[in-house]
Every structure is written in structure tokens, then in C-alpha cells.
Amino acid sequence: MKPLILITNDDGVFAPGIKELTRIAREFGDVFVVAPDSPQSGMGHAVTLNSPIQINDLSSDFEFPVYSCSGTPVDCVKIAVHKLLPRKPDLIVSGINHGANSSINVIYSGTMSAAIEGAVMGYTSIGFSLCDHSYKADFKPGAPYIAKVIKYALEHNLPKHTCFNVNIPKGDNIQGIKICRQAKAHWDEELDERKDPRGGTYYWLTGVFNVMDKGEDSDEYALKHNYVSLVPAQFDLTDYKMLEKLNQEFK
Amino acid sequence: MKPLILITNDDGVFAPGIKELTRIAREFGDVFVVAPDSPQSGMGHAVTLNSPIQINDLSSDFEFPVYSCSGTPVDCVKIAVHKLLPRKPDLIVSGINHGANSSINVIYSGTMSAAIEGAVMGYTSIGFSLCDHSYKADFKPGAPYIAKVIKYALEHNLPKHTCFNVNIPKGDNIQGIKICRQAKAHWDEELDERKDPRGGTYYWLTGVFNVMDKGEDSDEYALKHNYVSLVPAQFDLTDYKMLEKLNQEFK
Numbered sequence: 001m002k003p004l005i006l007i008t009n010d011d012g013v014f015a016p017g018i019k020e021l022t023r024i025a026r027e028f029g030d031v032f033v034v035a036p037d038s039p040q041s042g043m044g045h046a047v048t049l050n051s052p053i054q055i056n057d058l059s060s061d062f063e064f065p066v067y068s069c070s071g072t073p074v075d076c077v078k079i080a081v082h083k084l085l086p087r088k089p090d091l092i093v094s095g096i097n098h099g100a101n102s103s104i105n106v107i108y109s110g111t112m113s114a115a116i117e118g119a120v121m122g123y124t125s126i127g128f129s130l131c132d133h134s135y136k137a138d139f140k141p142g143a144p145y146i147a148k149v150i151k152y153a154l155e156h157n158l159p160k161h162t163c164f165n166v167n168i169p170k171g172d173n174i175q176g177i178k179i180c181r182q183a184k185a186h187w188d189e190e191l192d193e194r195k196d197p198r199g200g201t202y203y204w205l206t207g208v209f210n211v212m213d214k215g216e217d218s219d220e221y222a223l224k225h226n227y228v229s230l231v232p233a234q235f236d237l238t239d240y241k242m243l244e245k246l247n248q249e250f251k
Numbered sequence: 252m253k254p255l256i257l258i259t260n261d262d263g264v265f266a267p268g269i270k271e272l273t274r275i276a277r278e279f280g281d282v283f284v285v286a287p288d289s290p291q292s293g294m295g296h297a298v299t300l301n302s303p304i305q306i307n308d309l310s311s312d313f314e315f316p317v318y319s320c321s322g323t324p325v326d327c328v329k330i331a332v333h334k335l336l337p338r339k340p341d342l343i344v345s346g347i348n349h350g351a352n353s354s355i356n357v358i359y360s361g362t363m364s365a366a367i368e369g370a371v372m373g374y375t376s377i378g379f380s381l382c383d384h385s386y387k388a389d390f391k392p393g394a395p396y397i398a399k400v401i402k403y404a405l406e407h408n409l410p411k412h413t414c415f416n417v418n419i420p421k422g423d424n425i426q427g428i429k430i431c432r433q434a435k436a437h438w439d440e441e442l443d444e445r446k447d448p449r450g451g452t453y454y455w456l457t458g459v460f461n462v463m464d465k466g467e468d469s470d471e472y473a474l475k476h477n478y479v480s481l482v483p484a485q486f487d488l489t490d491y492k493m494l495e496k497l498n499q500e501f502k
Contacts, residue, residue: 044296044325045358052445052453071456074295074359079454082440104371106488107296108325113358116488120355120437152501162490179497181489186371189333194303202303203330205322230501232493237357237367238432239413242483246430250403250481 003029003090003154006118008076010040010097010110013058013068017096020139021128022064024146025093028154030064032089034080036110037068041099043110045117046072053079073114081121091153092118095128096139096146102129102167102219102229103183103211115163116235124153125163131223132170142168145177145228165231169223178227183218185211254280254341254405257369259327261291261348261361264309264319268347271390272379273315275397276344279405281315283340285331287361288319292350294361296368297323306330324365332372342404343369346379347390347397353380353418353470353480354434354462366414367486375404376414382474383421393419396428396479416482420474429478434469436462 005025009018013035025031037056053071067084069076077092094114101109106116111127118125128146130137149166165182168174187207194202211220219229256276260269264286276282288307305321318335320327328343348362357363362378369376379397381388400417416433419425438458445453462471470480 039301042298042300044294044298044364046295046297047293047359048456049293050290052455054451054453075456078440078456079442083442083444083454104486107364107367107371107486108298113295116358120358156500159490159493162493165488177501179494179501181491181494182487184487189329191330191334193334200305202305203334204303205299205326205329230497231488232490232497233488234490234493235355235358235488236433236435237416237482237484237486237488239410239483239485240432242410242413242485243430243432246481246483249407250428250430 004085004087005029005031006080006085006089006092007031007033008035008073008094008114010036010043010073012036012039013066015098016135017098017139021093021096024143025150027147028150029090032085033066034069034076034084036073036076037070040072040110042108043072044108045074045113048072048075055079073110074117077114077117089123092123092125093128093150097129098135098137099133100129100131100167101127101165102223103185106165106182106233112165116233119161119163120235122160124158126153126166128166130168130170141172141174145174149230162232162234165233167219167223167229169226173226174228175226177230178222180219180222180229180231181217182231183211183213183220185209185213185220255336255338256280256282257331257336257340257343258282258284259286259324259345259365261287261294261324263287263290264317266349267386268349268390272344272347275394276401278398279401280341283315283336284317285320285327285335287324287327288321291323291361293359294323295359296325296364299323299326304330324361325368328365328368340374343374343376344379344401348380349386349388350384351380351382351418352378352416353474354436357416357433357484363416367484370412370414371486373411375409377404377417379417381419381421392423392425396425400481413483413485416484418470418474418480420477424477425479426477428481429473431470431473431480431482432468433482434462434464434471436460436464436471
């Protein structure tokens with residue numbers, strides 16, 4: 001039996017990025033798409049608790065099963081595995097995101113949260129992102145690298161509860177893949193303040209991305225030098241160094 | 252000058268839990284409340300990118316500044332620090348959440364994501380949760396422990412980029428505080444499937460919490476034995492063990 005590959009994203013079921021990821025994944029197995037019915041960028045690890053979740057079967061327009069979901073990327077993974085897939089998935093892939101999810105963006109990203117949810121459930125999972133926000137971004141130069149990572153993940157027994165965060169530099173000058181750690185970086189927020197027609201204040205969240213990391217082993221360094229970055233990611237947030245210190249100091 | 256304490260939550264600005272947290276925090280400094288205008292449970296680290304964010308000044312009803320925010324808990328922290336607070340906060344506290352945020356719930360929780368966002372920004376931050384979902388939950392037995400943790404955080408120079416995830420057992424038989432690691436656990440989803448009046452299928456996300464961890468140093472173990480659990484949490488998701496393995500194996 002061919003491997004079963006669940007595909008999701010956060011840009012929505014009709015985004016060009018998920019089409020390209022599906023095209024690549026079909027070389028490796030039977031694909032099954034369950035993705036949000038509308039853009040869900042920045043949804044992080046949100047789950048839909050206070051409203052019901054709708055599913056629509058769009059498969060008649062495709063050569064493989066495609067479902068849209070009114071919920072978040074994490075909801076998509078949960079519903080796909082528990083209600084829609086014919087069997088347990090061999091691989092969960094999320095993306096290709098329109099825009100980078102390197103360094104701290106891993107915690108804001110719906111694309112990566114879907115991959116992390118896959119890892120929480122114990123499935124081999126990968127999030128793919130292209131460092132280009134454009135709807136018309138060129139996904140082609142990254143395709144061989146995506147294929148390589150999918151092949152590796154399917155052929156190796158990856159540890160449960162670890163997923164891959166793969167970011168692809170923009171342009172066609174890609175130098176290869178580097179295994180990296182998450183760079184130290186954050187967003188310097190700039191809240192764009194405006195007045196509505198009734199005089200009320202509202203804000204648009206925007207900002208400048210600030211990389212504070214000088215290390216050559218970080219994902220930001222790899223991307224800056226035109227390498228695809230691959231960060232193995234897990235979800236135990238415990239700060240073990242601080243735990244030890246607190247055990248001595250906190251009385 | 253008294254310490255400035257920013258207070259937020261995910262249950263909304265009028266929830267009993269944030270009222271109790273504010274009451275306790277006022278013993279230690281000047282409080283400033285910026286919290287969602289509606290419940291935001293399960294919002295994880297979501298940020299509002301595709302719509303503007305509204306702020307309402309409710310301070311005239313209180314003895315201290317209180318703002319409601321149409322965005323997520325993470326939005327609240329960003330807007331508070333960048334637009335509303337008179338100076339940089341000395342401490343950010345989030346909660347008291349109505350319901351546990353122990354173990355894997357840290358990644359789904361809006362309450363904890365607000366604390367993690369504080370840590371990303373470099374501020375000392377703490378999320379507090381009571382293991383009781385009820386709106387009428389009794390927050391009183393946990394109050395002395397919350398006070399103790401706030402006092403410790405204000406008096407010690409905590410490392411930047413680490414926050415505390417504090418969970419309080421239900422009831423009045425609390426044995427003390429234990430420093431813990433995040434337990435290995437996950438939700439076994441049960442999607443409650445229903446038909447809408449037009450025959451469409453929809454789902455409610457629900458589930459059973461499954462603790463797979465036998466360790467006596469985990470937060471779930473502490474809570475089960477009526478201890479308050481304190482997990483120091485950070486946001487570098489890199490799996491360093493897997494990174495090393497991939498550096499050898501991935502060619």
C-alpha cells in the first residue's frame with residue numbers, strides 16, 4: 001500500500017502553495033487534503049472550542065480527496081485524522097506557506113502549528129514555508145528540496161513527537177539544505193493607529209522582524225545565505241536549566 | 252516607584268479569574284489591565300493579522316486602568332506594551348484561567364500564550380490557571396500561592412525569555428508549590444458529529460485528556476497530589492538531540 005499523506009496549510013485550501021505541495025507529495029504516496037476554507041495566517045496553535053466546525057467535500061473537482069474546513073489549521077489535522085482519513089497517515093505535511101516561518105515565527109504560524117499538532121498526535125510531520133509572501137510566489141526552485149525532505153521522512157523512522165520546520169529562501173539560487181536551530185529573534189511591533197468613521201481608535205498589527213542571533217547554525221543564517229533551513233522542532237516547553245535553579249532557590 | 256504589573260487573560264476582561272488576579276497583584280504594585288473583550292480560550296499563540304484591533308477604555312468603572320481589546324491574548328500584550336502602558340512593565344501576569352493549562356495545554360492556551368509573548372518580548376511573565384472550569388470557581392485557596400509566586404518573580408532577576416506556567420489544584424486542600432516539568436500528555440479527540448437544519452455536517456471539538464507520563468516530577472503528578480505546579484517555560488522549540496542526529500544522517 002502506498003504511504004498516506006495528509007496535506008494541510010494556513011493560507012486556505014485554494015492557495016497556490018498547497019497546490020504545489022500536493023503536486024510534489026503525489027510522487028510519494030496517496031494524498032488527502034484537509035485545509036482551511038479561508039486564510040488562517042497567524043492563528044498559532046488555536047483550536048475552535050466556542051463554535052462548531054464545518055467540513056465541505058470538494059473532491060469532485062480533484063483527482064484525490066480534498067476537504068475544506070471552517071476551523072483552524074490545528075482543527076484540520078484533528079478532524080482529518082479522527083473523522084476523514086481512511087487510515088492513519090504515514091506523513092502529515094503543511095504548507096507551502098506563503099511567507100517565512102523561521103525562528104520565533106514557529107509559534108505564531110498556523111502552518112507550523114498544524115505540523116506540531118501532527119507531532120503531538122505522534123505522526124511524522126513537516127511544515128514547509130517559502131520566504132515570499134506574494135500570492136504569485138515562485139515555488140518551483142524549492143520543489144526538489146521539498147521532495148528530498150519528504151523522501152527522507154518517509155524512509156527513516158523519525159522519533160515520535162518531533163516535526164520539521166523547513167523554510168525555503170526566495171529565488172532560484174538555492175545552495176542546499178542546512179540542519180539548523182531556531183534563531184533568537186522577535187518582532188518589533190509597530191501598531192498602526194487609525195480612527196474609524198465614528199472617532200473610535202483601531203490598530204493594525206504590523207512590525208519589523210529583528211534577528212538578534214549571530215550564530216552560524218541558526219535558520220536565519222542559513223536562509224540569509226540561500227540555504228533551505230530544516231529545524232527539528234518539539235513541544236516540551238520546559239526550561240530545564242531554570243527548573244534546576246528553581247529547585248534550589250524557590251522555597 | 253511601585254512595580255508596574257500588566258494583567259491579561261483569555262477568558263475576557265470581566266471574568267472572575269482576572270478580578271481575583273488583579274486583587275492579588277494590587278498588593279505588589281500598580282496594576283494595568285488589558286484583556287480580551289470576549290472569551291478567547293484555545294486561541295493559542297494566535298495574532299490578529301487580517302483585521303484591525305479595537306480597544307475600549309473601561310477605566311472609569313475601576314480604581315485602576317482597564318482596557319478591553321477585540322483581539323487575542325497575545326494581541327493584548329503587544330498593544331498594552333507598545334501603545335497603552337505609561338512605562339515598561341516590571342511583570343506581566345495572565346489569568347487566573349478558568350481551567351487547567353498544565354502539560355500540553357500550554358500550547359493551546361491563550362492564557363499561557365500571553366505569558367509566553369511577554370517572555371518573547373523579554374519581560375518577566377507568569378500564567379496562572381485554576382483546575383476548575385466553572386465560572387463560579389473558588390479562587391480563594393490558591394491566592395496565597397499566587398501571591399508567593401508574584402513576590403518571588405518581582406524580587407528575583409529571572410532570566411529573560413523564560414516564563415512560569417502555574418496551575419492550581421481545585422479545592423482547599425493545597426499542599427504547597429512544586430517546581431515541575433511539563434508532563435507528556437495529549438487530548439484523545441472525540442469529534443461530536445451533528446447535522447444542521449439543511450443536512451450539512453458539523454462538528455464540536457471535544458476530547459478526553461490522556462496523561463502518558465509516569466514521572467513524579469511532572470506538573471500532572473503535582474496537581475494530582477494537590478500541589479500547585481510551577482513549570483518554567485521557554486519558546487525555543489528546537490529538538491537539539493534530533494538536530495545532532497540529523498547533522499550526521501541527513502545528506
